[in-house]
Amino acid sequence: MITRTEAQAMDQADKLAHKVREFSLPKGVIYLDGNSLGVLPLAAVERVKHAVEIEWGRDLITSWNKHGWFELPRKAGNKIARLIGAAPDSVVVADSISVNLFKVLSAAVAKRPGRKIILSDSGNFPSDLYVAQGLASFMADGHELRVVEPEAVMDAITEDVAVVMITETDYRSARRHNMKEITAQAHEKGCLMIWDLAHSAGAVPGQLMDVNADFAIGCTYKYLNGGPGSPAFVFVHPRLQNEVLPALVGWWGHAKPFAFGQQFEAAEGITRMQCGTQPMLSMQALDAALDVWADVDMNELYAKAQAMCALFTELAEQRCGANGISLFGGRDFSTRGSHVCLKHEQSYAIMQALISRGVIGDFRAPDLMRFGFAPLYNSFVDVWDAVEHLAQVLDGKLWDTAEFRERKAVT
Numbered sequence: 001m002i003t004r005t006e007a008q009a010m011d012q013a014d015k016l017a018h019k020v021r022e023f024s025l026p027k028g029v030i031y032l033d034g035n036s037l038g039v040l041p042l043a044a045v046e047r048v049k050h051a052v053e054i055e056w057g058r059d060l061i062t063s064w065n066k067h068g069w070f071e072l073p074r075k076a077g078n079k080i081a082r083l084i085g086a087a088p089d090s091v092v093v094a095d096s097i098s099v100n101l102f103k104v105l106s107a108a109v110a111k112r113p114g115r116k117i118i119l120s121d122s123g124n125f126p127s128d129l130y131v132a133q134g135l136a137s138f139m140a141d142g143h144e145l146r147v148v149e150p151e152a153v154m155d156a157i158t159e160d161v162a163v164v165m166i167t168e169t170d171y172r173s174a175r176r177h178n179m180k181e182i183t184a185q186a187h188e189k190g191c192l193m194i195w196d197l198a199h200s201a202g203a204v205p206g207q208l209m210d211v212n213a214d215f216a217i218g219c220t221y222k223y224l225n226g227g228p229g230s231p232a233f234v235f236v237h238p239r240l241q242n243e244v245l246p247a248l249v250g251w252w253g254h255a256k257p258f259a260f261g262q263q264f265e266a267a268e269g270i271t272r273m274q275c276g277t278q279p280m281l282s283m284q285a286l287d288a289a290l291d292v293w294a295d296v297d298m299n300e301l302y303a304k305a306q307a308m309c310a311l312f313t314e315l316a317e318q319r320c321g322a323n324g325i326s327l328f329g330g331r332d333f334s335t336r337g338s339h340v341c342l343k344h345e346q347s348y349a350i351m352q353a354l355i356s357r358g359v360i361g362d363f364r365a366p367d368l369m370r371f372g373f374a375p376l377y378n379s380f381v382d383v384w385d386a387v388e389h390l391a392q393v394l395d396g397k398l399w400d401t402a403e404f405r406e407r408k409a410v411t
């Protein structure tokens with residue numbers, strides 16, 4: 001079994017270890033939930049202070065020009081582009097994933113008028129399925145969402161499918177779909193391809209241009225550390241940008257927003273995927289958070305993510321296997337994202353007991369404990385210590401109290 005001293009040696013050899021100094025991590029906390037809400041970057045504190053006191057407080061409305069507020073969604077989009085393998089000017093920051101999915105889905109189905117099927121899989125995040133159901137029922141012309149098992153996606157891509165809508169990294173099992181294969185199959189059958197990168201952006205190397213994806217969406221409050229509710233991103237391949245139009249358009253996507261004409265006229269390029277005014281304080285926090293990534297090599301980052309997931313799994317199985325813990329998902333970490341789910345009947349109460357000890361992960365129904373590993377601020381010693389806490393909680397049945405069993409609104 002790997003010892004704590006060996007984990008320390010892994011940290012000493014880690015080229016990303018210094019990045020933790022760019023974050024504000026509370027003392028005594030092992031934070032393994034960066035896949036749900038990333039840690040506060042120090043640069044964001046300064047930026048938001050400036051945005052509130054100087055930009056909003058002093059310069060008021062002149063800040064739209066003076067402090068570049070109006071261009072910020074595209075500027076931040078370009079910082080994200082490198083991380084997700086997108087071309088310059090093919091990403092814009094706006095709204096939430098759910099709203100952006102509605103935009104790209106509506107734009108995509110409109111390009112395939114003879115086809116009525118939106119294809120997704122049962123491992124997808126439920127909100128994505130809800131958005132597709134909502135759009136299909138609104139269209140009321142026979143469009144429907146078809147959901148298949150993740151392993152059946154390739155065979156289900158047929159010539160009646162208008163759009164294939166898949167999340168790369170499963171939010172529970174962390175299984176990554178093969179983006180290249182699925183996108184090629186979608187194109188072969190004449191379908192458009194939408195990728196959701198929620199648990200991929202900032203965790204795995206980007207491939208959007210390499211795989212020739214048509215559309216992508218993703219959020220910025222997970223691994224990108226943009227802050228609670230920070231706006232999401234949307235990607236449209238440059239070859240399609242001027243060919244598609246979302247059902248949700250607004251003045252920020254108009255060619256001449258300040259002409260205030262009565263007729264919608266789409267802006268060129270990715271700008272048309274914007275709709276209305278964006279939350280500028282949040283956008284500023286995100287823009288500062290993205291600067292932390294400027295010197296990060298995504299392959300190096302992913303190598304560390306895989307090593308952390310492997311270490312956690314190995315230690316958890318060795319220390320806790322006898323206590324009813326099992327791995328949910330496979331163990332080939334080169335085909336997985338940056339989190340690990342463990343299964344146990346009492347996962348909810350166990351996670352509450354861990355949180356009370358400062359080890360923060362989350363619970364995913366019905367019986368999973370999820371631990372996210374963010375290579376920018378988590379260390380191998382964090383991983384080692386987290387398993388030690390887990391073992392103590394299980395060995396002593398410390399989770400077995402009324403307080404830890406009581407369900408909270410957000411799990």
Ligand SMILES: *Cc1c(COP(=O)(O)O)cnc(C)c1O
Nearest residue numbers: 096097098125167171196198219
């Ligand atoms: C986190 C997540 C979302 C969240 O959507 P919002 O609209 O930003 O709340 C959507 N899809 C996936 C796959 C996610 O993991």
